[in-house]
Amino acid sequence: MENGMMSVKRAQKIRQRHTWDDILFEVITKLLLIFFVVIVAYPIYFIIVASFSDPVYANNGSILLFPKGFTLMGYERVFEDERIWIGYLNTIIYTVSGTALGTAVVLLAGYAFSRKDLPGSGILMKLFIFTMYFSGGMIPLFLVVNEMGLVNTRWSVILLGCVSVYNIIIVRSFMANTISDELMDAATIDGCGNGMFFFKIVLPLSKAVIAVMVLYIAVSYWNGYFNAMIFLTDTDKYPLQLFLRQILLMATQSGSDLNLIQQDPELADQLATSAQLVKYGMIVIATAPIICLYPFVQKYFVKGVMIGSVKG
Amino acid sequence: MTFAEKRKKTLRLMKRNWLLYVFLLPAVLFIVLFKYGPMYGLQIAFQNYSITKGFSGSEWVGLKWFIKFFESPRFWVLLKNTLTLSLYSLVVGFPIPIILALVLNNVKGVKRKKFAQTITYMPHFISTVVLVGMISAFFSPSSGFVNTLLSYLGGSGDTYFMGDPSYFSHMYVWSGVWQEAGWGSIIYMAALAGVDPTLHEAAMIDGANKFKRIIHIDLPTIIPTIIIMLIMRCGSILGVGYEKVFLMQNDMNIAVSEVISTYVYKLGLINRQYSYSTAVGLFNNAINFTLLVIVNKAAKKISGSSLW
Structure with missing residues (x-):
């Protein structure tokens, strides 16, 4: 009893001695955290504020925290641009069809790979995984797609983005851990075949991983531009990101702009600043759907990383 | 278990789970076409490839392109x-x-x-x-x-x-x-x-x-x-x-x-x-x-x- 008292007292003493260290530690981590959060959040916040502000203030640095000279001009100009509508429509087409197709393929394959009683699945998985680390490269892929007659069709964008081995591994790990052998045995005794078992029992138990897949694949379609840039030539098939690239990054000064700068520098300056406002508006319009949706489904994204990180 | 018994068991499993191979088919098709297809196409790195002649008709040039790149x-x-x-x-x-x-x-x-x-x-x-x-x-x-x-x-x-x-x-x-x-x-x-x-x-x-x-x-x-x-x-x-x-x-x-x-x-x-x-x-x-x-x-x- 006395011994116990002693050790408690000793522990208290030690704790007191280290209180100062811990307070210092607390202060440092708090400062670091605030630093990280502010650094990440501020550029996003600035874009939103600037998209509602008079471009003159946005550019001269006088809006740092709150909108100034409130205007919706940027958004009006964005919606007048028909490229935005075409791009949005195409991106929705690619995202919806690609996500539906990709999720289906990945779930079916992931389930088959999760079964331990499927001869040949081990070696097949190795062949799949090999493609994660070694690829034929851009040009041979282009030639294959060209050979199949898919260049400049919507199929090129939809098909090329739909399956990723990483996603198959996530589904496989999830199902291998969720669907027990006993469940399978019980269902088999009840006369449930593989097909019925998958659709009636496995899928309802896999809602979480289905959500993870839908979100992962949808985000990759929404944000992707490179496949579309390589394989599409008609602008009426362009996804939003390719139009954004034109508007945000390729707007160079044309000859008439240079003329204008010489004749009326003030007007040219005004045009340049309002173009900036349109860019801010455009960034918000293109990113808002994902950023607004994401906090509600964050746990699924995180879950995907967790399942994927389990080795094997 | 002897080899023959093992093979018999494997065949039985394959027969019972045939549907699972069907499940794998779309993914396998994708991997073969868009991953292994381009790997097969890597041979053009050793050829003087032209689209009209195709993989089989193009002449072989060995390491010419690699040497050109290194030099x-x-x-x-x-x-x-x-x-x-x-x-x-x-x-x-x-x-x-x-x-x-x-x-x-x-x-x-x-x-x-x-x-x-x-x-x-x-x-x-x-x-x-x-x-x-x-x-x-x-x-x-x-x-x-x-x-x-x-x-x-x-x-x-x-x-x-x-x-x-x-x-x-x-x-x-x-x-x-x-x-x-x-x-x-x-x-x-x-x-x-x-x-x-x-x-x-x-x-x-x-x-x-x-x-x-x-x-x-x-x-x-x-x-x-x-x-x-x-x-x-x-x-x-x-x-x-x-x-x-x-x-x-x-x-x-x-x-x-x-x-x-x-x-x-x-x-x-x-x-x-x-x-x-x-x-x-x-x-x-x-x-x-x-x-x-x-x-x-x-x-x-x-x-x-x-x-x-």
């Missing part, structure tokens, strides 16, 4: 640019998510922690096009707020960050850190969740302060995860993605911003030199793959953690 003055420039970006990204971009995870792990209060996570993961969902658009808007010499702020602090206020070659690697690497550090910390957070709390209690009684406990308890727990992530990063040391570099390129910074993958794209799809650019791409992939295998082997020997 061209571009080779060293591309290699230097690629290595600069990837090593700089590795040195800066690798430790920051770990530090962030350790900081996040010590945040008290569920709500505050969740808020910090939501904010720091967010940039991961911004597309590359928008990210580069944001950079060029913020750092524009005529209308970006960064230059305006710098001029208040006594700077010249008209630095063309996106055009000046000396800023390119910094812009590329730090924007990458901004976008991916939060997302990269998730995997370490997961590993930290596995730390045994009784270890912390025991260490506390022994008089270890918080900082010491992080160094001696938290960090060792996540070492295997760190090693796996490091192997993956080393495997792509020449694999600087073209998506972002390509968008950040312009005529003024091209001397430092042309990397192997963007060169492959331009050479192949703009200039239509299919064989030459396939050879350059194959060189790149082969180096990456070899590095991955070597680093993985070394890691297995030294620490016991490995990819396979």
Whole structure:
């Protein structure tokens, strides 16, 4: 009893001695955290504020925290641009069809790979995984797609983005851990075949991983531009990101702009600043759907990383 | 079990589970067509390929394209640019998510922690096009707020960050850190969740302060995860993605911003030199793959953690 008292007292003493260290530690981590959060959040916040502000203030640095000279001009100009509508429509087409197709393929394959009683699945998985680390490269892929007659069709964008081995591994790990052998045995005794078992029992138990897949694949379609840039030539098939690239990054000064700068520098300056406002508006319009949706489904994204990180 | 019995069992399983092979079929088709198909097409790196003659009709030229690439003055420039970006990204971009995870792990209060996570993961969902658009808007010499702020602090206020070659690697690497550090910390957070709390209690009684406990308890727990992530990063040391570099390129910074993958794209799809650019791409992939295998082997020997 006395011994116990002693050790408690000793522990208290030690704790007191280290209180100062811990307070210092607390202060440092708090400062670091605030630093990280502010650094990440501020550029996003600035874009939103600037998209509602008079471009003159946005550019001269006088809006740092709150909108100034409130205007919706940027958004009006964005919606007048028909490229935005075409791009949005195409991106929705690619995202919806690609996500539906990709999720289906990945779930079916992931389930088959999760079964331990499927001869040949081990070696097949190795062949799949090999493609994660070694690829034929851009040009041979282009030639294959060209050979199949898919260049400049919507199929090129939809098909090329739909399956990723990483996603198959996530589904496989999830199902291998969720669907027990006993469940399978019980269902088999009840006369449930593989097909019925998958659709009636496995899928309802896999809602979480289905959500993870839908979100992962949808985000990759929404944000992707490179496949579309390589394989599409008609602008009426362009996804939003390719139009954004034109508007945000390729707007160079044309000859008439240079003329204008010489004749009326003030007007040219005004045009340049309002173009900036349109860019801010455009960034918000293109990113808002994902950023607004994401906090509600964050746990699924995180879950995907967790399942994927389990080795094997 | 004899060999014959084993074969019989395998056949029985295959017959019973035939539907599962049907399940695999779409994925297998995809992998064969779009992954192994291009690998078969790699042979054009050793040919004088022309689209009209096809794979089988084109003449073989051996290592001609590889030799041409190694002897061209571009080779060293591309290699230097690629290595600069990837090593700089590795040195800066690798430790920051770990530090962030350790900081996040010590945040008290569920709500505050969740808020910090939501904010720091967010940039991961911004597309590359928008990210580069944001950079060029913020750092524009005529209308970006960064230059305006710098001029208040006594700077010249008209630095063309996106055009000046000396800023390119910094812009590329730090924007990458901004976008991916939060997302990269998730995997370490997961590993930290596995730390045994009784270890912390025991260490506390022994008089270890918080900082010491992080160094001696938290960090060792996540070492295997760190090693796996490091192997993956080393495997792509020449694999600087073209998506972002390509968008950040312009005529003024091209001397430092042309990397192997963007060169492959331009050479192949703009200039239509299919064989030459396939050879350059194959060189790149082969180096990456070899590095991955070597680093993985070394890691297995030294620490016991490995990819396979």
